[in-house]
Amino acid sequence: MLADFFQYDFLRYTFLTGLLIGVIAPLLGTFIVVRRLSLIADALSHVTLAGIAFGLMAEKKFGLMLPPLYSGMVFSVIGSVLIEKLRSVYKAFQELAIPIILSAGVGLSVIFISIADGFNTDLFNYLFGSVSAVSQNDFLMILGISVFVVLVVVFLYKELFTLSFDEEHATISGLHSKQIHLLFIVLTALVIAASIRIVGVLLVSALMTLPVAASMRLAKGFKQMMLLSILFGELSVILGLISGYYLSIPPGGTIVMISIIILLIAIGLKRIQSKPRKVRDSV
Amino acid sequence: MTEPVVSMKNISYSYESKKVLDHVNFEVPQGSFMGLVGPNGGGKTTLIKLILGLIKPDEGSIAIFNDSINPRKDRNKIGFVSQKANSFNKGFPATVFEVVSSGLTAKIGYFKFLNKTYKAKILEAIDQVGMLAFAYENIGNLSGGQQQRIFIARALVSDPELIILDEPTVGIDYENVKRFYELLHRLNKEQNKTLLLVTHDTGTMTEYATDIVCLNKELHFHGNPEEYTSLTEKDFSQFYGHPVNLVSHNH
Ligand SMILES: Nc1ncnc2c1ncn2[C@@H]1O[C@H](COP(=O)(O)OP(=O)(O)OP(=O)(O)O)[C@@H](O)[C@H]1O
Numbered sequence: 328m329l330a331d332f333f334q335y336d337f338l339r340y341t342f343l344t345g346l347l348i349g350v351i352a353p354l355l356g357t358f359i360v361v362r363r364l365s366l367i368a369d370a371l372s373h374v375t376l377a378g379i380a381f382g383l384m385a386e387k388k389f390g391l392m393l394p395p396l397y398s399g400m401v402f403s404v405i406g407s408v409l410i411e412k413l414r415s416v417y418k419a420f421q422e423l424a425i426p427i428i429l430s431a432g433v434g435l436s437v438i439f440i441s442i443a444d445g446f447n448t449d450l451f452n453y454l455f456g457s458v459s460a461v462s463q464n465d466f467l468m469i470l471g472i473s474v475f476v477v478l479v480v481v482f483l484y485k486e487l488f489t490l491s492f493d494e495e496h497a498t499i500s501g502l503h504s505k506q507i508h509l510l511f512i513v514l515t516a517l518v519i520a521a522s523i524r525i526v527g528v529l530l531v532s533a534l535m536t537l538p539v540a541a542s543m544r545l546a547k548g549f550k551q552m553m554l555l556s557i558l559f560g561e562l563s564v565i566l567g568l569i570s571g572y573y574l575s576i577p578p579g580g581t582i583v584m585i586s587i588i589i590l591l592i593a594i595g596l597k598r599i600q601s602k603p604r605k606v607r608d609s610v
Numbered sequence: 611m612t613e614p615v616v617s618m619k620n621i622s623y624s625y626e627s628k629k630v631l632d633h634v635n636f637e638v639p640q641g642s643f644m645g646l647v648g649p650n651g652g653g654k655t656t657l658i659k660l661i662l663g664l665i666k667p668d669e670g671s672i673a674i675f676n677d678s679i680n681p682r683k684d685r686n687k688i689g690f691v692s693q694k695a696n697s698f699n700k701g702f703p704a705t706v707f708e709v710v711s712s713g714l715t716a717k718i719g720y721f722k723f724l725n726k727t728y729k730a731k732i733l734e735a736i737d738q739v740g741m742l743a744f745a746y747e748n749i750g751n752l753s754g755g756q757q758q759r760i761f762i763a764r765a766l767v768s769d770p771e772l773i774i775l776d777e778p779t780v781g782i783d784y785e786n787v788k789r790f791y792e793l794l795h796r797l798n799k800e801q802n803k804t805l806l807l808v809t810h811d812t813g814t815m816t817e818y819a820t821d822i823v824c825l826n827k828e829l830h831f832h833g834n835p836e837e838y839t840s841l842t843e844k845d846f847s848q849f850y851g852h853p854v855n856l857v858s859h860n861h
């Protein structure tokens with residue numbers, strides 16, 4: 328069944344890219360979920376769409392060869408920095424930053440798309456993902472992003488964990504919380520741009536959050552949850568890509584549905600596994 | 611007497627136009643167990659934020675460990691247990707070990723990993739607060755009082771010289787408040803840690819503290835527990851700006 332994926336170049340790159348995002352999306356997703364920032368992923372994916380639309384428009388209207396992956400990445404990173412700016416402007420209403428950036432992303436996308444007089448099939452691929460969209464160049468770029476993301480998370484793991492658990496305490500203890508947080512949001516933007524080719528704009532945040540939601544039910548501790556999320560993420564991507572290809576369904580749909588099945592199983596397992604053990608007793 | 615651990619000179623602070631601290635002079639002597647009391651909104655948490663460097667004073671100067679120049683450098687000499695520790699995100703999927711390890715993050719430094727020595731330190735801190743049996747439990751499965759102990763362990767693990775606690779006993783039952791004070795007392799006497807404790811529970815505090823400070827925008831009282839308990843209702847109404855029922859405080 329896997330044979331096609333190794334026979335055809337474009338499928339091979341798609342498959343390898345899928346393996347990469349199956350690691351990095353849940354890896355960052357773990358921090359995003361525990362920090363209650365899940366919606367930021369959605370906002371950023373829509374900004375990435377604006378960047379992609381801009382790239383497609385530039386190509387179609389002005390003959391500029393601007394690979395959409397790159398323009399999407401640039402928009403996404405700029406969007407992530409703007410979200411942080413807005414969050415510090417609206418200190419007491421930080422979540423306001425999300426609908427502001429999300430709607431700006433959609434607004435810009437609509438404008439760029441209509442200037443270019445539409446580009447239906449391409450757009451469909453970007454919205455829901457595609458098995459045939461990854462070029463060798465895209466793959467190398469995404470490989471670079473993945474290596475960078477994994478290195479940062481490994482070397483700053485304890486700082487990221489400390490910041491996620493208690494931001495105030497992290498600052499008090501002398502960590503550079505603001506800078507680390509900004510770096511984290513920029514990494515998120517990069518991972519979203521990298522994932523969009525395969526899972527699509529509308530479903531990229533699902534790949535970052537659903538595996539985490541499932542592993543949260545089963546894991547003990549943070550590190551275990553992170554590793555389990557990656558396992559679930561990989562499983563969803565592999566099964567989703569294969570089934571999407573053979574059923575001619577955009578992989579975004581199949582990957583997300585498999586994540587949901589995993590989530591349901593995790594919830595079910597937890598139920599059977601006995602009621603949550605409560606620790607009683609004195610202080 | 612050695613140098614004070616914290617020394618604040620003429621500190622004023624306002625949120626927007628509202629003055630919260632007005633020319634406060636304040637010292638925490640090395641080795642003391644200082645109780646900081648005062649009415650809600652009296653500026654206790656604000657004072658602590660100033661010490662921790664989270665906000666800057668409008669006026670006056672603060673020296674921590676005799677150093678007013680480079681606050682970040684000395685931050686890992688301070689352990690902090692926050693007023694909000696009780697209301698943290700209960701569902702956070704971390705074990706007790708992981709939570710306590712976060713108290714070492716800044717001390718270990720960027721790009722370095724937890725080694726064996728650090729791991730032993732973490733277990734030791736958990737043991738100190740009597741929670742070793744729960745080291746690998748998720749923090750969310752613990753009771754409020756147990757969680758509070760874990761936050762104390764997180765403050766202890768970096769071996770700070772000064773420990774600041776902002777109303778750590780809120781929501782803890784009487785029996786455990788006593789145990790908690792005994793733990794603080796041991797840290798103060800046996801390990802010579804300097805403690806600064808904000809509390810409304812003055813009854814128990816006066817049994818253990820060496821110094822008591824009363825703050826309501828200005829510093830109204832600074833003395834030892836005997837002096838504090840001999841204060842009259844009239845003194846208190848002055849501090850608090852309204853009549854105070856002393857029954858809950860002493861005698
Ligand atoms: N972030 C803030 N912005 C504006 N005003 C604030 C802020 N934090 C505190 N205040 C005000 O400053 C005053 C002092 O607050 P602070 O938290 O220091 O009091 P406190 O002594 O710790 O009170 P409590 O016993 O209730 O904890 C209060 O009147 C409060 O309304």
Ligand SMILES: [Mg+2]
Nearest residue numbers: 654655693776
């Ligand atoms: Mg307070």
